[in-house]
Amino acid sequence: MSTGHIVASYDEELAQLHRTITTMGRLASTQLSRALKATLERDGDLAAAVMADDAQIDALEQQIENQTLKLLALRAPVGRDLREVVAALKIANNLERIGDFAANVAKRSLALNQMPEVELTRSLRRIGDAANDMLTQVVTAYADGDAAAALAVREADNEVDLAYTALFRELLTYMMEAPQRITACTHLMFAAKNLERIGDHATNIAETLCFQVLGQAPDAERAKGDDTALTIVTPGA
Amino acid sequence: MSTGHIVASYDEELAQLHRTITTMGRLASTQLSRALKATLERDGDLAAAVMADDAQIDALEQQIENQTLKLLALRAPVGRDLREVVAALKIANNLERIGDFAANVAKRSLALNQMPEVELTRSLRRIGDAANDMLTQVVTAYADGDAAAALAVREADNEVDLAYTALFRELLTYMMEAPQRITACTHLMFAAKNLERIGDHATNIAETLCFQVLGQAPDAERAKGDDTALTIVTPGA
Numbered sequence: 001m002s003t004g005h006i007v008a009s010y011d012e013e014l015a016q017l018h019r020t021i022t023t024m025g026r027l028a029s030t031q032l033s034r035a036l037k038a039t040l041e042r043d044g045d046l047a048a049a050v051m052a053d054d055a056q057i058d059a060l061e062q063q064i065e066n067q068t069l070k071l072l073a074l075r076a077p078v079g080r081d082l083r084e085v086v087a088a089l090k091i092a093n094n095l096e097r098i099g100d101f102a103a104n105v106a107k108r109s110l111a112l113n114q115m116p117e118v119e120l121t122r123s124l125r126r127i128g129d130a131a132n133d134m135l136t137q138v139v140t141a142y143a144d145g146d147a148a149a150a151l152a153v154r155e156a157d158n159e160v161d162l163a164y165t166a167l168f169r170e171l172l173t174y175m176m177e178a179p180q181r182i183t184a185c186t187h188l189m190f191a192a193k194n195l196e197r198i199g200d201h202a203t204n205i206a207e208t209l210c211f212q213v214l215g216q217a218p219d220a221e222r223a224k225g226d227d228t229a230l231t232i233v234t235p236g237a
Numbered sequence: 238m239s240t241g242h243i244v245a246s247y248d249e250e251l252a253q254l255h256r257t258i259t260t261m262g263r264l265a266s267t268q269l270s271r272a273l274k275a276t277l278e279r280d281g282d283l284a285a286a287v288m289a290d291d292a293q294i295d296a297l298e299q300q301i302e303n304q305t306l307k308l309l310a311l312r313a314p315v316g317r318d319l320r321e322v323v324a325a326l327k328i329a330n331n332l333e334r335i336g337d338f339a340a341n342v343a344k345r346s347l348a349l350n351q352m353p354e355v356e357l358t359r360s361l362r363r364i365g366d367a368a369n370d371m372l373t374q375v376v377t378a379y380a381d382g383d384a385a386a387a388l389a390v391r392e393a394d395n396e397v398d399l400a401y402t403a404l405f406r407e408l409l410t411y412m413m414e415a416p417q418r419i420t421a422c423t424h425l426m427f428a429a430k431n432l433e434r435i436g437d438h439a440t441n442i443a444e445t446l447c448f449q450v451l452g453q454a455p456d457a458e459r460a461k462g463d464d465t466a467l468t469i470v471t472p473g474a
Binding site: 068069072073076077078079082083086089090093104107108110111114115172175176179180182183186187189190193229230231232233234235 | 305306309310313314315316319320323326327330341344345347348351352409412413416417419420423424426427430466467468469470471472
């Protein structure tokens with residue numbers, strides 16, 4: 001009976017860790033939705049709320065770190081259990097970064113609200129929605145322990161990258177045509193970059209989930225569509 | 238004798254992990270120096286080499302992950318040893334990101350080389366050198382297991398943030414004055430942001446080292462000097 005009790009408790013600790021990660025993932029996705037909404041609707045109160053609520057995500061990461069340290073110290077997991085615990089640490093770190101990016105989008109929206117609206121702001125929706133689709137799908141894949149679903153998420157990152165690259169070029173052109181919009185466009189560029197990075201972190205989570213379930217990360221380096229580091233746009237071109 | 242042998246081997250495994258992290262940290266610092274040099278001297282061959290050598294940093298992160306998984310599974314470390322193993326995972330992740338940022342600076346320098354030189358490129362040196370000072374100091378603090386030295390590194394991040402904020406404002410103003418320089422200035426902005434993020438990751442490493450040595454991360458949230466998300470510059474202002 002005593003052994004049975006200890007085993008049940010160990011399983012419960014792993015299940016608890018799993019639930020905390022899932023909760024954190026859903027919160028990150030909500031934060032991203034709200035940050036986008038705040039930006040598109042120029043809703044400063046919502047933006048401030050998103051920035052404040054980032055502390056909840058940080059607290060969950062700390063909680064997960066404490067849970068994993070306790071599990072490692074007291075349960076000495078091996079095999080799949082060990083991979084699950086190490087994966088939890090890595091996924092929590094990715095989700096914390098996603099929360100930071102969402103909060104930074106919200107913060108930049110406050111600057112954007114002080115300037116005339118730039119039409120291209122609308123284009124953030126495509127990048128943000130695509131990134132949030134990846135995020136919600138990878139959180140569901142995590143909740144279900146579904147490596148195949150995780151791999152599918154990874155493929156979707158290309159769409160995020162392409163949408164980001166297109167907007168980056170459009171913003172450069174627009175800045176050249178309307179220098180008085182340079183500050184607003186710069187904030188839009190960084191906001192778009194944040195959304196593109198959220199796609200990268202969702203991809204990282206998918207790869208970590210594959211490692212957790214299958215014992216190894218997926219082989220092939222995925223195609224990277226963000227070529228903006230080499231993008232050149234010249235006036236009148 | 239048999240127990241003595243096992244203990245010695247366990248210590249050797251921890252020492253090996255420690256050496257791999259230190260090697261990775263020094264390589265990340267070298268990559269950053271080379272990326273800066275490539276940008277300032279418009280040396281495309283060096284930039285290409287930095288981009289190619291990023292694979293070495295990625296490989297070291299993988300090696301550290303394998304070493305930590307093996308240690309956790311076979312040695313079931315507790316206490317300070319456990320903290321050292323978990324810290325190694327986190328620090329390796331931060332160093333991998335620093336390598337990515339250095340490689341991205343190098344990549345952007347290739348775009349910059351195709352455009353007339355922008356005088357403000359020189360300002361990258363101040364940010365880059367300050368970030369690299371933080372990085373080399375935190376790697377030394379790690380090699381020495383010195384939490385006090387790590388805390389000092391954390392304070393230096395403010396200088397990086399201030400230098401970044403100053404350059405961000407200067408670049409906005411310059412773009413308004415010279416719209417034909419918008420593309421080059423945009424790449425400089427993102428390069429500067431990469432350098433600023435390297436400072437953040439060096440700070441993260443310092444905090445992780447404090448956790449490893451002292452058993453808890455430092456309390457106070459450090460002052461954050463990067464206020465560029467709220468920066469507004471208007472033409473002729």
